[in-house]
Amino acid sequence: xxxxxxxxxxxxxxxxxxxxxxxxxxxxxxxxxxxxxxxxxxxxxxxxxxxxxxxxxxxxxxxxxxxxxxxxxxxxxxxxxxxxxxxxxxxxxxxxxxxxxxxxxxxxxxxxxxxxxxxxxxxxxxxxxxxxxxxxxxxxxxxxxxxxxxxxxxxxxxxxxxxxxxxxxxxxxxxxxxxxxxxxxxxxxxxxxxxxxxxxxxxxxxxxxxxxxxxxxxxxxxxxxxxxxxxxxxxxxxxxxxxxxxxxxxxxxxxxxxxxxxxxxxxxxxxxxxxxxxxxxxxxxxxxxxxxxxxxxxxxxxxxxxxxxxxxx
Amino acid sequence: xxxxxxxxxxxxxxxxxxxxxxxxxxxxxxxxxxxxxxxxxxxxxxxxxxxxxxxxxxxxxxxxxxxxxxxxxxxxxxxxxxxxxxxxxxxxxxxxxxxxxxxxxxxxxxxxxxxxxxxxxxxxxxxxxxxxxxxxxxxxxxxxxxxxxxxxxxxxxxxxxxxxxxxxxxxxxxxxxxxxxxxxxxxxxxxxxxxxxxxxxxxxxxxxxxxxxxxxxxxxxxxxxxxxxxxxxxxxxxxxxxxxxxxxxxxxxxxxxxxxxxxxxxxxxxxxxxxxxxxxxxxxxxxxxxxxxxxxxxxxxxxxxxxxxxxxxxxxxxxxxxxxxxxxxxxxxxxxxxxxx
Numbered sequence: 001x002x003x004x005x006x007x008x009x010x011x012x013x014x015x016x017x018x019x020x021x022x023x024x025x026x027x028x029x030x031x032x033x034x035x036x037x038x039x040x041x042x043x044x045x046x047x048x049x050x051x052x053x054x055x056x057x058x059x060x061x062x063x064x065x066x067x068x069x070x071x072x073x074x075x076x077x078x079x080x081x082x083x084x085x086x087x088x089x090x091x092x093x094x095x096x097x098x099x100x101x102x103x104x105x106x107x108x109x110x111x112x113x114x115x116x117x118x119x120x121x122x123x124x125x126x127x128x129x130x131x132x133x134x135x136x137x138x139x140x141x142x143x144x145x146x147x148x149x150x151x152x153x154x155x156x157x158x159x160x161x162x163x164x165x166x167x168x169x170x171x172x173x174x175x176x177x178x179x180x181x182x183x184x185x186x187x188x189x190x191x192x193x194x195x196x197x198x199x200x201x202x203x204x205x206x207x208x209x210x211x212x213x214x215x216x217x218x219x220x221x222x223x224x225x226x227x228x229x230x231x232x233x234x235x236x237x238x239x240x241x242x243x244x245x246x247x248x249x250x251x252x253x254x255x256x257x258x259x260x261x262x263x264x265x266x267x268x269x270x271x272x273x274x275x276x277x278x279x280x281x282x283x284x285x286x287x288x289x290x291x292x293x294x295x296x297x298x299x300x301x302x303x304x305x306x307x308x309x310x311x312x313x
Numbered sequence: 314x315x316x317x318x319x320x321x322x323x324x325x326x327x328x329x330x331x332x333x334x335x336x337x338x339x340x341x342x343x344x345x346x347x348x349x350x351x352x353x354x355x356x357x358x359x360x361x362x363x364x365x366x367x368x369x370x371x372x373x374x375x376x377x378x379x380x381x382x383x384x385x386x387x388x389x390x391x392x393x394x395x396x397x398x399x400x401x402x403x404x405x406x407x408x409x410x411x412x413x414x415x416x417x418x419x420x421x422x423x424x425x426x427x428x429x430x431x432x433x434x435x436x437x438x439x440x441x442x443x444x445x446x447x448x449x450x451x452x453x454x455x456x457x458x459x460x461x462x463x464x465x466x467x468x469x470x471x472x473x474x475x476x477x478x479x480x481x482x483x484x485x486x487x488x489x490x491x492x493x494x495x496x497x498x499x500x501x502x503x504x505x506x507x508x509x510x511x512x513x514x515x516x517x518x519x520x521x522x523x524x525x526x527x528x529x530x531x532x533x534x535x536x537x538x539x540x541x542x543x544x545x546x547x548x549x550x551x552x553x554x555x556x557x558x559x560x561x562x563x564x565x566x567x568x569x570x571x572x573x574x575x576x577x578x579x580x581x582x583x584x585x586x587x588x589x590x591x592x593x594x595x596x597x598x599x600x601x602x603x604x605x606x607x608x609x610x611x612x613x614x615x616x617x618x619x620x621x622x623x624x625x626x627x628x629x630x631x632x633x634x635x636x637x638x639x640x641x642x643x644x645x646x647x648x649x650x651x652x653x654x
Contacts, residue, residue: 043451047459050445054463057477057520060488064480073486121373128366129358140373143381147580147632149608149625151384153391153618157401158379177376208365237470239583244613260472264479265592277480284473291468299461302468306524307531309569 061288065281072277083278090282094266095252099259100286106171106255107235114175114182115227119220121178122186123212127198137187144180156244170245171238171255175231182227185308189223190216226305229298236291256287392622403619410623420624422599423607424631430511430603431578434518438574439567442522446529447559460530466521475587478517479504482588489516504588507600514584525570532566533559564647572639579632580605604628 064072065086067079074080090096125137159170198211206214217224242258251262263280295302367374392410394403414420445463449456466474481488482503490500503513540558549557560567582605589601590610608628612621 039451040453043448044455046448047452047455050448051459051462054466054520056488057474057481058465058469060481061473061477064477073480073483075486075488075491117372121370124366124369124373128362128369130363130366131358133366136370136374139377143377145576145633145636146381146385147576147625147629149580149605150388150629151380152625153612153622154384154387155380156613157387158384161401174376174380176372177380178373183373208362208369212369233468237472237583239472239586240609243586243609257470257472260470260476261587261591264472264476264587268479268592268594280476284476288469288473291470292465295464295468299464303460303464303527306527309528 061281061285065278065285067278067281069276069278072281086278086282090279090286093276093279094259094263094283095254096259096283096286098252099254099256099283100290102168102253103236103256103287104290106168107232109168110172110175110235111228111231113172114179114231115224117176118178118182118227119186119217119224120212122183123190123216125183126187126190127211127216128208140180140183144184152244159245165245166249166253167245171241172235179231181309182231185223185227185305186220188308189220193219222301225298226301226308229294229301230305232294233291260284260287388622388625391618392626394619396616396618398616398618406619410619411627413620414623414627417620419602419607420627423602423604426511426600426602427579427581427604430514430581431575433511434515434578435571435574437515437519438522438525439570441519442525442570443529443567445522445526446533449526449530450533460527463526464523467523469521471583472587474517474521475584478513478520479588482513482516505596507597510589510597510600513588514581517584517588525574528566528570529563532563536562561646561648564643568639568643568647571643572636575635575639576632579628579635582606582609 059077060075063077063079066082066084067074067076067086068081068083071080121140125133125140155170155174159165159173162169164170164173193216197215201211201215237257238255239257239261242255243261246254246258251259254262260280260283263283267275267277267280391403393405393407395406395409396403449460449463452459480486484490484500484502484505487500487503489503493500501509503509503516536559540562541554544554544558581603585601585603585606586609589595589597590606595601604624605628608621608624611617611624
């Protein structure tokens with residue numbers, strides 16, 4: 001019955017329904033082709049216009065990074081003089097190398113720990129049947145709603161008690177225990193795998209660990225990469241944690257975002273700084289480049305990850 | 314006949330759902346029957362399997378007990394105490410911290426600023442992101458290229474964005490006011506004039522709106538084209554199609570975006586910190602005092618842990634209430650494809 005129903009054309013096949021004058025939608029589309037083309041022109045003009053708006057700050061930044069002292073504020077997109085030496089001098093002025101190294105190492109630690117732990121937990125929720133599973137998974141999702149401010153102070157006290165203030169541990173330590181959104185993401189992926197795959201391996205005597213490590217993980221590499229990239233970016237951008245845990249230390253111990261904030265103050269013309277703001281521009285550009293490289297490599301993962309976020313709703 | 318029709322729509326709805334979920338098998342009916350068998354929800358739990366399951370999720374359980382549940386309880390205790398950081402002793406002082414929330418005028422100021430920012434930012438972000446997504450959805454060629462371009466700001470670290478906009482927004486020499494000058498508008502003192510502090514941040518946020526845009530774009534791509542064609546037959550115009558087809562069909566993405574953006578707006582910190590609170594040079598300390606900024610200052614500059622914890626709980630309650638209202642209100646408008654299953 002249902003099969004017949006689904007094949008009977010009860011719903012109009014797109015573009016074939018006739019209107020009162022016996023024309024199909026497609027005919028009319030053809031009729032107003034010129035109007036449609038005009039519409040496309042408007043679309044592309046607008047797309048181009050917004051491209052300029054979105055790109056302008058990048059071009060501006062690139063230009064400013066090459067300008068001499070005091071020229072940064074002239075808004076020229078083609079610098080009067082090209083001060084390539086800015087890119088050498090910046091390393092004497094600011095410990096940019098340390099910031100980048102610190103940030104890369106922390107971001108790698110944060111990404112790898114959260115991706116592995118979240119996958120483990122996700123597999124637990126996806127494959128196994130145990131009492132309270134749905135309630136616990138509901139709790140996982142519920143923690144996504146909790147504002148970070150509520151647990152910020154106790155977590156600071158935990159790290160203080162363990163003697164980790166001023167170290168990198170607070171910047172990635174909690175990642176060892178998984179993170180709600182990534183658990184959700186990986187679980188969705190695992191649920192999409194055919195269960196027969198695992199049952200067959202079980203019959204062949206594979207352990208649960210083997211199911212996870214040899215079957216689930218290799219198959220989930222696409223979503224695993226999404227988790228890695230998302231967390232790397234989140235860690236790279238994390239200003240607040242660095243402010244809380246590293247701000248009291250030496251500038252060379254800062255992460256990239258904390259370093260740029262420090263440089264902004266140091267050279268800011270409004271704060272009585274020396275006004276060599278071009279160094280802030282160079283440093284900002286250097287901090288942005290790894291993210292652009294990451295995007296060049298994993299664009300589809302970023303886009304897909306964000307779209308998945310939306311599908312959750 | 315009506316029964317037949319109902320059957321047909323049900324099948325097509327499930328099909329679509331399955332395609333969206335990424336399954337590739339064609340025959341819908343046997344598949345559905347088999348799935349129920351595979352993931353049977355009744356029956357006994359296997360002891361070994363259950364133990365292994367708990368073992369796999371144990372990292373999260375530990376993390377939840379310490380960093381979420383434990384931390385929440387501790388945070389609640391601290392909010393009713395005066396915390397001495399040197400001795401690590403929390404002395405109970407009753408509801409003093411919560412009473413102080415009402416007597417400290419800066420709490421009200423920061424809350425009003427944050428609320429104002431959220432009311433300004435969220436609708437603009439939604440409208441702009443949806444507009445961009447519709448443009449991309451309409452482009453017949455090169456949509457991927459433009460989407461990549463538009464996504465670049467989202468990849469830019471907030472510090473770099475702020476470092477650039479700090480100069481772009483400068484009231485005297487900034488490029489934005491220069492641009493406005495070209496079309497005869499005298500731009501405001503964005504970062505100094507208290508009235509323009511929030512619009513400054515909104516402008517920065519709009520530049521990086523592409524995450525929201527991508528979510529809308531994915532939703533727009535899922536709207537069946539036939540719906541528009543049928544509507545065109547009935548003589549529906551662009552606005553009518555948008556209102557009666559697009560909006561209902563993307564309502565769940567809309568719902569998600571509004572809730573997420575609202576929660577984010579209430580916790581705005583980075584941009585405000587970088588533009589205004591890095592140092593003592595803040596020209597409009599009243600207008601730029603956002604809730605998360607004041608909370609951070611109280612917690613990690615004054616080490617006023619009790620008061621800051623009380624502030625955090627107030628924020629939590631406010632966000633819960635607003636999210637609850639949005640869900641209650643939103644559920645009336647959201648069209649879930651799965652409803653008909």
